[in-house]
Amino acid sequence: MAATFDFTPKANTVPTVGNVYSVAQLKAFVVTVKDDSNTAIDLRSYDAAYGSELDLLIRELQPLMYFVTNDNSGTIHMIVDGHAVTAASLQARVRAAAVALGFGSTVAGNDSSVAEASTITIA
DSSP states (O other): OOOOOOSOOGGGOOOOTTOOOOSSSEEEEEEEOBOTTSOBOOGGGGOSSTTOHHHHHHHHHOOSEEEEOSSSSOEEEEEEETTSOOHHHHHHHHHHHHHHTTSOSOTTTOOOEEEEOSOOOOO
16 A cells, blocks of 8 residues: 555654654653662562552553563653643652552652653664
């Protein structure tokens, strides 16, 4: 099937290398789960069980697709419906969940972070 030019890209943009684009209101984020001392939580210690801390955190974030790094970095890479979320709104939810799960003592003091992804790597 030949490609056609039968739609106008968002804001008249054309694809260029080195950028992340979405044609379906999807966003990619990198979540880093930390405690109140800015130390990453090794999520391997909290996985592999229904109702585990990792399971509950994923349920809170509701990603369409995600990958939890198999190391002690505390990172979760995820694709979400980006219609109504921002890095800031997700970060507030992650920090509240981190405290509820025992990874911190106060939401304001928790150092978990969320950043919108600027690249995507699929292996």
